[in-house]
Amino acid sequence: MIEVENLTKRYGDKTAVDALTFTVKPGIVTGFLGPNGAGKSTTMRMILGLDRPTAGTATINGQRYADLTAPLRKVGALLDAKAVHPGRSAYHHLTAMAATTGVPRARVDEVIDLVGLHGVIRKRAGGFSLGMGQRLGIASALLADPEVLILDEPVNGLDPEGILWIRTLMQDLATQGRTVFVSSHLMSEMALTAEHLIVIGRGKLIADVSVGEFIAQASPDTIRIRSSRAAELHRMIAGPETTIRTVERDVLEVSGVTAEQIGDTAAAHGIPLYELTHKRPSLEEAFMELTRDAVEYQATATIAEATGALAR
Template identity: 65%
Template sequence: MIEVDALTKRYGDKLAVHDLSFTVRPGQVTGFLGPNGAGKSTTMRMIVGLDRPTSGRATVNGIPYAAHPAPLRQAGALLEAKSVHKGRSARAHLVALAQTHGLPASRADELLDLVGLSSVAHKRAGTFSLGMSQRLGVAAALVGDPGTILLDEPVNGLDPDGVLWIRTLLKDLAAEGCTVLVSSHLMSEMAVTAEHLVIIGRGRLLADTTVDELIARVVVDTVVVRTSRTPALRDLLTGAGATVETDEDGRLLVGGLPAERIGELAATAGLPLYEVVPQRASLEQAYMELTRDTVEYEGGRS
């Protein structure tokens, strides 16, 4: 388990993380989200002892990460995919990490097979693509078979097969009881991978909630309707004050009327309905709504 308590980090006049508190519990994938510059990477670095907090505390399984006698057995982290000695082979990198904790060299071979790098085990890490480096970084995070995993943007550079692989791996680790904290800017991926979300903006906590709870906060005033009498139903609903658009599948996207009222009007007019579904917000919509006022780096429009 990861516990962050009133964590604050200041760089000169810059307050990167401010009084941040949250808990990452075992048995689920927790997504760590926020705009660029929100303080996600800084927070993860403080959790594993790479940055010292200005104030506050972060612990892994009850004590600071660096205080564990065998830290790689407690938590593994991928914070920067390219932070590997470029002249060292993938296998040599993993063997060196394993030996710091008295693990056999065979552990490196097991992990190379797990992440799909066995065929390039003896190639220099400096020749690896970003996707290959991500896979090596995941292997390094798993060297000590830890109960806690922290991954910062692990799907960057991965092809679709790689994205599916990391998604499955994270879910499997959580199912085994691991504590999994993963940051990402891909809301579509978080929607199918994470169960819980910790969202920060400008170093402050914005939400500590489940995916479903966050999405439920956003009201989408649109009902998807399908009928064999599209023109007649469109005219009927428009006459009742609704806004009506047609999607590429010929379904009506109705705004301004609840599903119950749409059904009543259609029944009165004798128009068949094959589908009446209130539209649900996406995770991306909910995230954008929540973080709108905390975006630090925003492009202009031409």
């Protein structure tokens, strides 16, 4: 379990992390989301004892990382897949780690097979592709069979097969009762991988909820209706708790009423329905909505405006 309480990090007059408090529980995959510059990497570094907090605490199973005995057996982390000597082979990198942590040599072969690097294990890490480097970083994190995993952008550079593999791996590890804390900018992947979300913006906590609750907070579910008598149906289902938007001719989007209620009303009045679709916002849409005011870096010009300026 990871427990963060009033965690704060300041660099001069800039506050990178602002009084964060949250708990990452074992048994589920917890996603860590936020716009660029939100403070995610800084938070992870403080959890791992790589940065000293200005205030507050971060503990793993009740202890600061620096106080853990055999920390690599307790915590596996991937923060920077490139943090490997480029002239060293993947095999020698892992065997050196094993030797310094008391991990049996046989475990090296196990993680090599687990991450699918057996074909390139004797090659120098400096020649690895981004995806191969990610697999080596994940192998390093898993080497000592830790109880807690902290992974920063683990799918970065992976192909579709690799993304499916790491998604399944993280879920399997969580099912074993481990604590899995993972950051990612790929909202579609987080929607498939994580059960719970910690979302921050400008260093502050925005949400600490399940994926379903996070999406529900951002926008209500809507019903898409297509009918040749849409205007007539509009008048029938209108009410103080109902929001109706005309998307295009003969197409409505409605919230505050169920698809069953709409279908029953249409049937009772002989109104034909060509579409009656329940539409739930995506995690990406919810993320964009709830972090709108916390985005630090925003484009201020369109492509057309930028192209026009060049032409002039």
